[in-house]
Amino acid sequence: MEHKDLTFKDKIRLCHDLLEYFDKMSRIDTVEKVDQLTITDLSNKLNRWSKELRVRKLYYDV
Numbered sequence: 001m002e003h004k005d006l007t008f009k010d011k012i013r014l015c016h017d018l019l020e021y022f023d024k025m026s027r028i029d030t031v032e033k034v035d036q037l038t039i040t041d042l043s044n045k046l047n048r049w050s051k052e053l054r055v056r057k058l059y060y061d062v
Helices: 008-026 033-057
Strands: none
Touching: 008 033
16 A cells, blocks of 8 residues: 555545544443543544644645
């Protein structure tokens, strides 16, 4: 597999997909408590990243 850098548009899409995934995971009752804390932590970090990407989007041609 060839290594390909993510474009800015790819990063935005990835962030959105990950946020959706962790949001769905956080609503599943069968997830263990430790996993739930990890999911919440990752989701919070992704939300911060998403906000940063929205600001940077103004400087990129997407």
